[in-house]
Amino acid sequence: xxxxxxxxxxxxxxxxxxxxxxxxxxxxxxxxxxxxxxxxxxxxxxxxxxxxxxxxxxxxxxxxxxxxxxxxxxxxxxxxxxxxxxxxxxxxxxxxxxxxxxxxxxxxxxxxxxxxxxxxxxxxxxxxxxxxxxxxxxxxxxxxxxxxxxxxxxxxxxxxxxxxxxxxxxxxxxxxxxxxxxxxxxxxxxxxxxxxxxx
Amino acid sequence: xxxxxxxxxxxxxxxxxxxxxxxxxxxxxxxxxxxxxxxxxxxxxxxxxxxxxxxxxxxxxxxxxxxxxxxxxxxxxxxxxxxxxxxxxxxxxxxxxxxxxxxxxxxxxxxxxxxxxxxxxxxxxxxxxxxxxxxxxxxxxxxxxxxxxxxxxxxxxxxxxxxx
Numbered sequence: 001x002x003x004x005x006x007x008x009x010x011x012x013x014x015x016x017x018x019x020x021x022x023x024x025x026x027x028x029x030x031x032x033x034x035x036x037x038x039x040x041x042x043x044x045x046x047x048x049x050x051x052x053x054x055x056x057x058x059x060x061x062x063x064x065x066x067x068x069x070x071x072x073x074x075x076x077x078x079x080x081x082x083x084x085x086x087x088x089x090x091x092x093x094x095x096x097x098x099x100x101x102x103x104x105x106x107x108x109x110x111x112x113x114x115x116x117x118x119x120x121x122x123x124x125x126x127x128x129x130x131x132x133x134x135x136x137x138x139x140x141x142x143x144x145x146x147x148x149x150x151x152x153x154x155x156x157x158x159x160x161x162x163x164x165x166x167x168x169x170x171x172x173x174x175x176x177x178x179x180x181x182x183x184x185x186x187x188x189x190x191x192x193x194x195x196x197x198x199x
Numbered sequence: 200x201x202x203x204x205x206x207x208x209x210x211x212x213x214x215x216x217x218x219x220x221x222x223x224x225x226x227x228x229x230x231x232x233x234x235x236x237x238x239x240x241x242x243x244x245x246x247x248x249x250x251x252x253x254x255x256x257x258x259x260x261x262x263x264x265x266x267x268x269x270x271x272x273x274x275x276x277x278x279x280x281x282x283x284x285x286x287x288x289x290x291x292x293x294x295x296x297x298x299x300x301x302x303x304x305x306x307x308x309x310x311x312x313x314x315x316x317x318x319x320x321x322x323x324x325x326x327x328x329x330x331x332x333x334x335x336x337x338x339x340x341x342x343x344x345x346x347x348x349x350x351x352x353x354x355x356x357x358x359x360x361x362x363x
Contacts, residue, residue, distance in 0.1 A: 023270065030269060031262050038258040048259060055258070056265065060272045118237040129251075136252045154214070155249040161216050176207050183210070187245045 011075045019066050026066075030059055033076045037083045043152045044087040046141050054090060058083035080157065084167060091145045116184050132190075139189035147182035150175055201235055209239050213246065 006014060006028035017025035037058055041051035062079050069078055140148055146168070153159045153167060164175045201209075208225050211217040217225065229235050258265060 023273075027266050027270075030266055034262075034265060035257045039256040042256050051256075052258065052260065052265075056268055056272070059269045060276065063269075063273050064276060118234065118241050132248060133252060136248060151249070155246065161211075161214070176210065179214075180207055180210050183242055183245045186249070187241050190245070190248060 012071065015066070015069060015071070015075050018063070019069070026063060029075060033079055034059075036076060037079055040080055040152070040156070041083050041087055043140065043156065044084070044091070044145070044149055046148075050090065054086050055083055058086050061086070081167075084153070084157070088149065088168065091149070095145070116188055135190050135192075136186075139186050142189060143182055143185060147178050147185070150178040151182040151186070154179055201232065201238065205235065206238060209235060210242055213239065213242050 006025055009017075009025070009028070011029065011032070014025040014029050018029060034055065037055040038051055041054045041058075042048065045051050045054065058079060061082050065082075069075065073081075140151075143151070149168060150164060153164045154161075159167065161172045161175050161179075164179075165172045168175065205225070205228060208217060208221060209229075212222055212225055229239065
């Protein structure tokens with residue numbers, strides 16, 4: 001079967017073919033979902049090189065575990081979960097290796113977000129789309145990986161609190177706190193408040 | 200200042216994660232407290248901003264180059280058990296140690312429950328965990344039990360079943 005033959009085949013059929021060892025079918029699946037996986041890895045890692053490496057690793061793992069894929073979720077969702085887990089493992093390794101900054105410790109202990117001034121009116125109302133995108137991108141960069149991951153999993157992957165807790169290996173209460181902090185800090189950053197205004 | 204628990208409940212309401220009874224109680228709080236309403240509005244604004252944020256990221260590598268790296272990595276990995284492979288292949292790693300353990304237990308029972316006098320002995324060669332030797336001195340019999348197929352460096356050799 002050639003690549004062209006696969007281009008019109010649905011994911012389910014490609015997965016079945018790949019499960020039987022058809023590499024060309026798997027290559028088509030990679031081509032279809034690679035941007036989505038890379039985007040998810042980038043949104044969590046905020047580093048292009050790491051995102052490429054981790055999405056590549058996810059595809060290799062996906063091939064190895066293809067026999068376990070039962071079709072309960074879409075293939076794209078299943079692969080995205082693999083890349084999310086790889087990113088979390090990498091972020092945990094990085095965290096163990098570095099000395100946490102004072103700010104990160106403060107964030108984890110909570111409290112800052114409770115005193116932040118409420119941003120009214122809607123901080124994003126006046127922004128052009130391109131500017132909004134840029135601000136969101138910058139704001140995501142400024143969050144700690146725990147807060148960013150909670151936000152990414154909830155807003156982009158549409159996971160419920162319980163599912164996020166399971167994925168991040170923490171309690172639902174921690175998920176709620178991280179999500180709350182992340183949103184409040186995002187609101188402040190999007191509104192263009194200076195860091196000292198948040199204290 | 201709104202209590203932290205209430206702040207989290209306002210967020211849970213927005214995320215549709217609040218129980219109906221809590222949602223009713225919170226509705227009353229929201230009706231009376233402008234600060235609570237302002238917080239809900241802010242959280243809604245952030246959520247909406249993120250929802251509209253479609254990540255424009257595309258993989259900065261060509262299809263061919265990216266796939267070639269994946270293909271190389273896959274080929275460097277041990278062969279995957281593909282769907283439809285004989286069940287024996289998948290269970291082999293599990294069955295060998297379990298059957299070895301069963302043999303050990305059986306031989307131990309024979310030793311304990313056997314007739315008096317010099318009882319039978321069994322031993323396992325440390326260099327080959329798949330092989331056990333059983334000796335019964337009363338009958339002069341020796342039985343060597345080998346796992347099959349072997350999981351060691353002798354796997355390619357012809358298997359020996361029983362030596363008497």
